[in-house]
Amino acid sequence: MINQVHELYKKYEEVINYLFFGVLATIVNIAVFYLFDTVLNVPYLYANAISIVAAILFAFVTNKLYVFKSQSASKGEAFKEFYLFVGFRLLSGVFDMLSMFILVDFLTINTNVSKIITQFIVVVVNYVFSKWFIFKQKEG
Template sequence: MTWIKKMYERYQEMVDYVLFGVATTVVNIVVFFLLDTVIGIPYLVANAIAIIASILFAFYTNKKYVFKTHTPTFKAAFREFYLFVGFRLVSGLFDMLSMWILVDVLSFGTNTAKIATQFIIVALNYLSSKFFVFKG
């Protein structure tokens, strides 16, 4: 048990990022599935809404539980938020483009395409959060 605790302490940020990254990805996929498959909203609209929901969820969990940053002023907090959203919107555009290519060009099913895009998105989001947003 001590070995596991030491390993967690050593790699806590990465482990927490993976756990909350999985949770964020689940939020993204579930919102997309509900809007696209259950309700029948066009898949690109459903994808955009899912991206927004997951960005808000991810900002909160990354700030509070993964990178544990404390911002002493509103200005500093707002800076973190707009940087986070800005980088996530860039990965969101990649997500949208990937969905369009996979669904409309390559004829993948919408849910399969959504899951496939998430692997690259998670890596891009970790790098931007770690090195540009939550540096403190």
């Protein structure tokens, strides 16, 4: 039984790790948003931008080291991964900001509920960006 679980984990390790660290990054995103929006009373779009930056930094480190296990051959390659990661995450961040604006200002949904709704879609979009564009496995 334990061997079967281990084999399943090895087979789906990347997806399992992505989901695990994706959940943690989402928690970071939501917690930072809650802190700034609800506790510190920062306007919700500013709070959202701050939470996106915090989540991007957390996600880069965990995705690089634990999900895609990317080992950069040089500082230039590491910088390229960071640049691409931040660039693509900022694209999903634009979606995040627009979604929040629409959900809060037009549909009048609570800011914290809107943040949670938005994160479900952002996680999927970020996986695709990371898997296919940023931490591509080298051929050979």
